[in-house]
Amino acid sequence: MQETFILPLLWHLLGLVLTLFTFSFLYKDNPFYKFAEHLVVGVSAGYFVVLLFWTSLKPKLIDTVFYNFSNEWFYILPGLLGIMMWFRFSRKLAWVSRYPIAVYIGIGSGLAIPLNMQNFVNRQLSATMIPVGFGSATEFWNIFIVAGVICGVIYFFFSKEHKGLFGGLAKIGIWVLMVGFGASFGFTVMARISLFVNRISFLKDVIEIFFGSV
Amino acid sequence: MKDCLFQMRLKLLPLAILLLLAAPVFAQVPDQSGEASLEADTLQEEPQIPPPAPPEIVEIKDSDNDHGHSIDLEWELSPDDDGTGNYVTGYEIWRGEMVDGKIEFKLRRTVPYGVKIYTDRGDAAGGVDPLPNGKDYWYKIAAVADEDAKTESEVYGPVQATGEWFHTGKTPVAVAVLIFASFSVAFVIVAGGHIDMKQFFIMWPIIFVLIIWLVLLIRLAAGASVNALWFLYAIPGAIAGSLGLAVSIGAIGFLVGWFVWRTKGEETKLYVRPLSGINAVDEAIGRATEMGKPILYVLGLGTASDIATICSFTILGRVARRVADHQSSLMVPCYDPIVMTVAQEVVKNSYAEAGRPDAYDEDQVFFVTQSQFAYVAAVNGMMLRELPASNFYLGIFYAESLLLAETGSLAGSIQIAGTDQVAQLPFFIVACDYTLIGEELYAASAYLSGEPTLLGSLKAEDWGKAIFIVLVIVGVIAATVGWDQFIEAMTVRL
Numbered sequence: 001m002q003e004t005f006i007l008p009l010l011w012h013l014l015g016l017v018l019t020l021f022t023f024s025f026l027y028k029d030n031p032f033y034k035f036a037e038h039l040v041v042g043v044s045a046g047y048f049v050v051l052l053f054w055t056s057l058k059p060k061l062i063d064t065v066f067y068n069f070s071n072e073w074f075y076i077l078p079g080l081l082g083i084m085m086w087f088r089f090s091r092k093l094a095w096v097s098r099y100p101i102a103v104y105i106g107i108g109s110g111l112a113i114p115l116n117m118q119n120f121v122n123r124q125l126s127a128t129m130i131p132v133g134f135g136s137a138t139e140f141w142n143i144f145i146v147a148g149v150i151c152g153v154i155y156f157f158f159s160k161e162h163k164g165l166f167g168g169l170a171k172i173g174i175w176v177l178m179v180g181f182g183a184s185f186g187f188t189v190m191a192r193i194s195l196f197v198n199r200i201s202f203l204k205d206v207i208e209i210f211f212g213s214v
Numbered sequence: 215m216k217d218c219l220f221q222m223r224l225k226l227l228p229l230a231i232l233l234l235l236a237a238p239v240f241a242q243v244p245d246q247s248g249e250a251s252l253e254a255d256t257l258q259e260e261p262q263i264p265p266p267a268p269p270e271i272v273e274i275k276d277s278d279n280d281h282g283h284s285i286d287l288e289w290e291l292s293p294d295d296d297g298t299g300n301y302v303t304g305y306e307i308w309r310g311e312m313v314d315g316k317i318e319f320k321l322r323r324t325v326p327y328g329v330k331i332y333t334d335r336g337d338a339a340g341g342v343d344p345l346p347n348g349k350d351y352w353y354k355i356a357a358v359a360d361e362d363a364k365t366e367s368e369v370y371g372p373v374q375a376t377g378e379w380f381h382t383g384k385t386p387v388a389v390a391v392l393i394f395a396s397f398s399v400a401f402v403i404v405a406g407g408h409i410d411m412k413q414f415f416i417m418w419p420i421i422f423v424l425i426i427w428l429v430l431l432i433r434l435a436a437g438a439s440v441n442a443l444w445f446l447y448a449i450p451g452a453i454a455g456s457l458g459l460a461v462s463i464g465a466i467g468f469l470v471g472w473f474v475w476r477t478k479g480e481e482t483k484l485y486v487r488p489l490s491g492i493n494a495v496d497e498a499i500g501r502a503t504e505m506g507k508p509i510l511y512v513l514g515l516g517t518a519s520d521i522a523t524i525c526s527f528t529i530l531g532r533v534a535r536r537v538a539d540h541q542s543s544l545m546v547p548c549y550d551p552i553v554m555t556v557a558q559e560v561v562k563n564s565y566a567e568a569g570r571p572d573a574y575d576e577d578q579v580f581f582v583t584q585s586q587f588a589y590v591a592a593v594n595g596m597m598l599r600e601l602p603a604s605n606f607y608l609g610i611f612y613a614e615s616l617l618l619a620e621t622g623s624l625a626g627s628i629q630i631a632g633t634d635q636v637a638q639l640p641f642f643i644v645a646c647d648y649t650l651i652g653e654e655l656y657a658a659s660a661y662l663s664g665e666p667t668l669l670g671s672l673k674a675e676d677w678g679k680a681i682f683i684v685l686v687i688v689g690v691i692a693a694t695v696g697w698d699q700f701i702e703a704m705t706v707r708l
Contacts, residue, residue, distance in 0.1 A: 022591070029598040037591040044585030072282075072347055072377070088555065098402045101518070101556060106398030108519015110391030116521065125682060126704050129689030139694075146690050150683055156653050158487050159673045177651065178643075185640035192616075 009209065016206040019199060124149075148176040266294035266302045266357045268365040269330075274353050274373050277333060282347035282377035287332045289367065292357035299327045302357050306364065307332055310352035310371070317352050317369070324358070347375050486669060491630055491648035492661045498604035498628050499533065503540040507603035509533065511546045512593060512618065514609025514633065515586060518552040521656065522634045526608040527560050528659030529632075533606065534561040538568035546579040547596065549589050554581045590614040594621040607631040607646070608655060611638045619645035632658060 021036035061079050064072040081103060087096035128149050133139040154166065155173030162170045270290040277284035287307065295302035304326045310317040325332055334353075336345030345351075352371030358364040381388070502509045511530055516523040530546070537544045546561065548554035558579045565574035582592045594617065597605070605622040607615070608631065615631075615638040622629045623645050631642035632650030642649045650658055653675075660668035685704065692700040 037595045040588040041592050044588035045583040048584045102398035102402040105519045106395030110394035128686050129693045131694040159676045181640040
């Protein structure tokens with residue numbers, strides 16, 4: 001009973017101490033921050049090795065190849081590519097590791113380009129095809145959306161000088177972007193403040209456990 | 215005497231009436247044996263729910279377009295399932311496996327009335343213990359009216375879960391993957407010095423076709439039917455199915471080819487709008503050289519195949535080349551091990567191009583950790599300890615953007631940032647000296663290299679944007695006047 005009580009208490013105390021160590025960075029770099037930094041880097045690196053083994057290597061390679069070889073033998077191909085990466089440690093055979101990297105980047109780009117084209121160009125295109133006019137409030141505000149999109153795109157013309165009417169439209173475009181960024185900034189800062197409040201609340205709770213109500 | 219008896223009876227009458235009225239109450243006196251027999255009588259009297267008519271299994275098959283580990287079940291509802299749950303309350307799905315020559319069934323799931331499909335993904339829904347591929351399974355489905363009133367369908371099977379090599383709905387993606395993968399492999403062969411660029415353009419289609427045939431052969435060897443050839447005849451159909459996407463990629467591809475060809479001509483000089491963030495790159499490197507302090511280059515949290523990271527590699531190559539020229543130092547802390555490997559190659563090549571391969575130190579590019587905030591803690595520590603003269607943040611960034619940029623600002627470094635993550639751009643804009651917004655990052659590699667090929671692609675992209683604007687204007691007019699066919703034609707489904 002006592003053990004179940006003491007252990008969470010110690011974890012909370014460790015959380016409190018490490019939080020304060022990390023906050024000490026706000027003053028300046030110091031040994032306490034260095035300790036917290038090295039601890040979190042070391043722990044996270046080790047943690048991710050174990051995590052990747054149990055969530056990726058074991059279920060996706062070891063289990064499939066060793067326990068279900070007849071049906072899922074092809075999983076050995078990415079496994080071989082992974083082994084080829086280890087050739088980097090040999091100066092003479094380091095070139096072998098370029099091939100899995102090439103396959104990885106090629107597949108990633110092949111996946112990303114059509115999807116980016118669809119999500120960031122074609123889908124935006126059809127989403128901007130909206131009715132405009134003065135018949136309703138929606139149609140009226142749509143005018144600003146369409147104008148904002150067109151001016152924003154004009155800002156990203158690189159091979160034409162931003163002068164005259166074209167330059168004016170590009171300037172409106174960057175203003176539209178900045179308004180959007182401002183709204184996004186405010187929104188995200190609010191989210192960060194809520195995280196900070198949560199951490200302060202944690203500190204308060206732990207201090208109350210040890211020193212009573214504050 | 216008679217009167218006396220009469221009066222006595224008169225007095226007893228109310229008592230008798232009371233006793234008569236109380237008789238039912240006495241009959242319910244809690245008596246253990248009496249209660250049990252009463253309950254037994256009641257159960258016998260209650261009408262038993264008759265078993266409902268069984269459901270009829272329509273089809274049980276391996277799920278389409280997946281890596282296996284999943285079986286789809288479909289059945290016709292029991293005729294007694296009126297969709298209200300008043301009679302048939304649900305369906306039990308039983309999965310059987312062959313154990314010692316006998317099929318042993320286990321209950322997988324109970325679904326509510328009215329439901330006639332279910333996907334069996336094993337014990338952990340495709341997680342750590344998914345349904346094994348290639349194993350025989352039998353199924354039966356029971357319509358349930360009550361615990362004791364259920365009727366099972368006929369046993370269906372055997373069925374196996376198998377993985378598909380191609381997602382039939384994503385052929386354009388498969389084609390793009392094969393094209394880029396073959397391009398990357400061919401480039402590595404060129405980089406190895408075995409062939410030159412002219413031979414490359416002859417070799418690439420051969421590698422492309424070979425990869426396709428290798429995939430098909432593996433597919434056939436894995437026991438696929440003639441359908442393995444589906445990939446070949448599905449390409450035109452898939453392109454027609456996503457015409458908008460195919461046209462847009464094709465148009466951009468044509469424009470890139472056209473402008474690259476034009477830019478090759480010596481007489482053609484393309485104008486490129488100056489960007490302050492790009493111009494500041496040399497200034498930042500020069501500052502580091504003058505101050506004798508290192509340059510910190512952060513590639514972000516993206517993977518090596520993200521477009522922003524690939525652009526960042528190009529800029530890193532340029533920066534490393536100038537660093538090698540100026541004999542200053544460079545620090546590249548990496549979040550992703552593959553990104554680190556590629557970055558090491560890029561920096562090494564840049565040092566070799568600068569004629570100083572001996573000055574290249576592999577430890578300039580190093581791995582930190584794959585934990586987001588641990589990575590930030592480490593990089594922030596480096597900034598305050600090493601006090602780099604210039605910081606570059608180019609690539610994909612998330613919540614760490616402001617943490618990095620703010621610390622760099624405190625350390626007094628000149629900072630150049632660039633990302634395509636819209637949510638993070640505001641933080642870079644407020645905390646950095648120069649920021650490359652979205653596509654400016656993509657354009658930066660062309661700016662810095664001055665390669666006609668890349669500059670030509672910039673021009674092509676501008677024409678693509680012009681087409682985009684025209685289509686938006688036509689689309690807005692179409693939407694306003696109710697020309698729905700045009701809007702429908704422009705809607706892309708991949």
